[in-house]
Amino acid sequence: MTQKTSNAFVAASWVALGAGMVGYLVGLWRAEMLLNEKGYYFTILMFGLFSVISLQKSVRDKLENFPVTDLYYGLCWFATILSIVLLVIGLWNASLLPSEKGFYAFAFLLAMFGSIAVQKNTRDNQQFNKQE
Secondary structure, three states: OOOOOOHHHHHHHHHHHHHHHHHHHHHHHHOOOOHHHHHHHHHHHHHHHHHHHHHHHHHHHHHOOOOOOHHHHHHHHHHHHHHHHHHHHHHHHOOOOHHHHHHHHHHHHHHHHHHHHHHHHHHHHHHHHHHO
16 A cells, blocks of 8 residues: 545545445334334344454455455355345335335445445555554
8 A cells, every 4th residue: 555545535435334324223213113123124234334344354354465264254255245135135025115125225235335445444544554
C-alpha cells in the first residue's frame, strides 16, 4: 500500500454502513410483526455483519501471507452465505409486501457492503500509518 485511503471513500463507507444498518433497524422497529420475527431479522443482520467482517479479514490475511487455516476461511464463507440464505428464506416466507421485502434485502446488502468497506479502510489506514 503506497497511499492512505481518501477521506471521501472512508466517509462513503461509513455512510453506506450507517444507512444500511439504520434503515434496516428503523424498518424493523416500525414493522408490524411479532417480536420473535423482529428478533430473527435482527440476529440475521448481526450475524451477517460479523461474518463479512471475518471474511474480509481472512481474505486480506491470506493475501498478505498471514496464516489462516482453511477451516476458518471456509467457515467465514459458509457463515456469509448462510446469513444471506437465511434472510432470503425469512423474506420469502414473510407476509410482507414485496416492496418491504426488497427494502430489507437492499438495506441488508448495503450494511454488509459498508461493513466490508469500513473494515478494509481501517486496515489499509493502519498499514499506511505503520509504514510512516
